[in-house]
Amino acid sequence: MMRPIGIKQITGRSPLPESVMERIKLIQYADANHVLGQMASVVNAGAEDRLGEVFRNALLRAEHDHRMLQFEMNRLEHALTKSDIEPIVLKGGAYVALRKKAGNGRRVSDLDILVDEDQLVEVETLLKEAGWETEETTDNPYDQSYYREHMHELPPLRHRKRGTIIDIHHRLLPRTARYNVDVNAMRKMAVPLEGVRLKTFNDVDLFIHSAVHAFGDGSFDAPARSLVELSMLYEELSEEDQKHLPQRASDVGAAIPVSVALWAIGCFFSIKNALTQGHHLMKFRRHYILRWAIKSKTLTGRLSTLAKAFLYIRSHYLRMPLYLLIPHLTRKAFAWRPLSKKPVELPFP
Amino acid sequence: MTSSLNIFSKEEIRKALKDGSFTLHLGPFSHLLSGRGDALLDFLIDTYRDNRVEMSPSDVTDVQLSLEAPNVLRRFFRPQVTPNPGFEVPAMPLPLSMSALAHEMGLNLSVALKCCRFVNVHAGVVADDEGAIVMSAASGAGKSTLTAALLQYGYRLFSDEFALIGLDGPILHPYPRPISLKQETIPVVREMVGDNWISEVVKGSPKGDIAYYRARKRDLARDQEPAKAKLILFPNFEKGVQPIAHQLNPAEAIMRLVPASTNYSLLGEPAFRAITGLVENTRAYEISYGSTTDSLRLVEQITGKKML
Numbered sequence: 040m041m042r043p044i045g046i047k048q049i050t051g052r053s054p055l056p057e058s059v060m061e062r063i064k065l066i067q068y069a070d071a072n073h074v075l076g077q078m079a080s081v082v083n084a085g086a087e088d089r090l091g092e093v094f095r096n097a098l099l100r101a102e103h104d105h106r107m108l109q110f111e112m113n114r115l116e117h118a119l120t121k122s123d124i125e126p127i128v129l130k131g132g133a134y135v136a137l138r139k140k141a142g143n144g145r146r147v148s149d150l151d152i153l154v155d156e157d158q159l160v161e162v163e164t165l166l167k168e169a170g171w172e173t174e175e176t177t178d179n180p181y182d183q184s185y186y187r188e189h190m191h192e193l194p195p196l197r198h199r200k201r202g203t204i205i206d207i208h209h210r211l212l213p214r215t216a217r218y219n220v221d222v223n224a225m226r227k228m229a230v231p232l233e234g235v236r237l238k239t240f241n242d243v244d245l246f247i248h249s250a251v252h253a254f255g256d257g258s259f260d261a262p263a264r265s266l267v268e269l270s271m272l273y274e275e276l277s278e279e280d281q282k283h284l285p286q287r288a289s290d291v292g293a294a295i296p297v298s299v300a301l302w303a304i305g306c307f308f309s310i311k312n313a314l315t316q317g318h319h320l321m322k323f324r325r326h327y328i329l330r331w332a333i334k335s336k337t338l339t340g341r342l343s344t345l346a347k348a349f350l351y352i353r354s355h356y357l358r359m360p361l362y363l364l365i366p367h368l369t370r371k372a373f374a375w376r377p378l379s380k381k382p383v384e385l386p387f388p
Numbered sequence: 389m390t391s392s393l394n395i396f397s398k399e400e401i402r403k404a405l406k407d408g409s410f411t412l413h414l415g416p417f418s419h420l421l422s423g424r425g426d427a428l429l430d431f432l433i434d435t436y437r438d439n440r441v442e443m444s445p446s447d448v449t450d451v452q453l454s455l456e457a458p459n460v461l462r463r464f465f466r467p468q469v470t471p472n473p474g475f476e477v478p479a480m481p482l483p484l485s486m487s488a489l490a491h492e493m494g495l496n497l498s499v500a501l502k503c504c505r506f507v508n509v510h511a512g513v514v515a516d517d518e519g520a521i522v523m524s525a526a527s528g529a530g531k532s533t534l535t536a537a538l539l540q541y542g543y544r545l546f547s548d549e550f551a552l553i554g555l556d557g558p559i560l561h562p563y564p565r566p567i568s569l570k571q572e573t574i575p576v577v578r579e580m581v582g583d584n585w586i587s588e589v590v591k592g593s594p595k596g597d598i599a600y601y602r603a604r605k606r607d608l609a610r611d612q613e614p615a616k617a618k619l620i621l622f623p624n625f626e627k628g629v630q631p632i633a634h635q636l637n638p639a640e641a642i643m644r645l646v647p648a649s650t651n652y653s654l655l656g657e658p659a660f661r662a663i664t665g666l667v668e669n670t671r672a673y674e675i676s677y678g679s680t681t682d683s684l685r686l687v688e689q690i691t692g693k694k695m696l
Contacts, residue, residue: 089447099504
């Protein structure tokens with residue numbers, strides 16, 4: 040079980056634990072939750088001691104991801120030169136490209152982009168011409184049509200030679216989702232990235248999307264990472280942007296996830312302003328099970344399995360109505376799955 | 389404070405392993421280990437007897453390796469063990485009696501895939517006062533036997549598994565873990581070094597019979613002394629073949645070392661610089677031979693240093 044202070048220590052808001060075993064456990068937790076690189080970029084360690092070496096190691100791994108990301112963005116731009124489409128880079132890709140604090144040391148495994156729904160066919164065609172192809176796990180008629188009919192993104196594409204994945208979104212939540220976030224309003228305010236034909240959301244909308252991703256859709260699958268990123272994005276908002284955030288969240292229909300996010304970072308990182316803002320935006324005092332589940336899953340407490348189950352069910356409840364959900368989950372539960380690809384070949388005994 | 393493992397009692401070590409606070413210091417890395425069972429305990433006490441350890445870590449560690457049962461059932465019923473280095477690995481569960489293999493595999497995976505402060509190249513490395521010999525080859529090409537043999541002729545052990553090349557300059561760093569011996573190489577090395585130095589044989593593992601040749605105290609004592617490379621070899625053992633050495637140009641040597649690295653693409657440019665730097669002022673040979681004596685003769689010819 041991780042103590043709440045651990046999350047603060049990862050972001051440098053509290054000094055590291057004195058006990059060596061506690062320190063090691065914190066590093067293991069950060070590594071397993073993919074925030075060791077972000078921790079390494081904000082927590083000071085002497086360059087000479089062992090902690091400095093552990094951090095340096097984590098940053099080297101993130102540097103690789105960032106090189107990959109930069110190259111993939113370049114290839115994407117290249118693939119779309121024939122069109123006038125300017126995709127919006129989402130999530131980690133945006134944080135890294137904008138040199139946000141949340142992007143420093145962040146692991147990135149794929150590129151997420153957002154385009155207009157009318158542009159989907161064109162983007163998919165151009166990317167396929169440039170070497171991307173349907174990713175093997177979703178290369179079956181059911182998944183293909185399921186993604187296209189109900190989801191907020193196309194089935195993932197993998198590049199034939201480089202093996203990298205690109206997710207093409209046309210909205211932020213599934214078509215069938217209970218909340219309807221006004222992605223067009225967000226797209227209108229998108230800002231161009233310097234020197235390339237790609238865009239990102241503006242700072243306020245970056246926070247909103249991160250909140251929607253963590254609490255409006257998924258089952259809060261990377262709890263520590265979501266919280267760390269939300270806190271860093273919030274912290275980097277200008278005073279004016281912070282003030283403007285609740286209004287913007289209501290305008291684009293993301294009041295609920297944003298209020299949960301504000302409560303969560305307020306509570307985990309003792310950011311008073313976030314707590315107050317979250318409370319004003321939505322009085323969700325009654326949502327005590329949700330709040331308990333978020334805490335429990337993040338801290339991997341004794342009942343975290345129960346918390347995970349609750350968040351899993353909630354995520355599906357939010358994603359689609361029961362008449363679609365039940366047949367889908369039934370099919371997934373009984374679906375025949377081919378055995379996974381052969382394991383990585385390693386050059387040792 | 390670190391001390392030699394052999395000053396601790398079996399019960400102290402057992403408890404530290406159970407609590408997950410057992411710390412092994414070797415070369416540039418520190419390793420936190422947890423595990424259970426006599427097979428692991430006996431292996432560590434025998435094969436790692438002269439290594440520097442702590443029963444409780446004095447600082448954070450580079451590697452955290454837990455040897456655990458793949459599921460609750462396998463803790464009790466026909467118990468199994470699987471290495472967990474903290475990230476997903478393609479490791480298959482082994483019977484608990486093969487804990488030695490799980491331990492060595494787990495450490496190799498941790499270093500190969502997680503540690504990137506060095507360029508890791510799959511190779512045996514030994515050194516004398518003139519510099520290090522790097523021997524890169526696929527499994528079964530005779531790398532371990534040649535490494536073990538050179539140790540008998542004035543060389544010290546850097547590693548049987550990894551050439552660790554520094555990112556700040558093409559310097560090799562020692563990491564003298566036990567040398568892993570497979571199948572028919574076990575009796576060959578046993579005859580060379582004596583029974584005392586070879587661990588109990590892990591029989592019938594997925595990789596056949598495996599045994600470990602313990603690192604010597606004097607090699608462990610110098611595990612903080614890096615060295616420049618003086619020679620790069622690509623050994624190729626084949627029964628009945630005429631001994632022959634064939635010099636490679638630098639580009640050929642680089643093209644063979646790159647795919648033998650476990651973190652080349654992860655590190656990118658610094659890895660390229662490290663490997664080219666290593667090759668730049670070093671001769672490289674492919675050597676083919678049918679016996680250990682032949683291989684040593686070839687090394688003698690190339691280095692001009694009398695051994696036999």
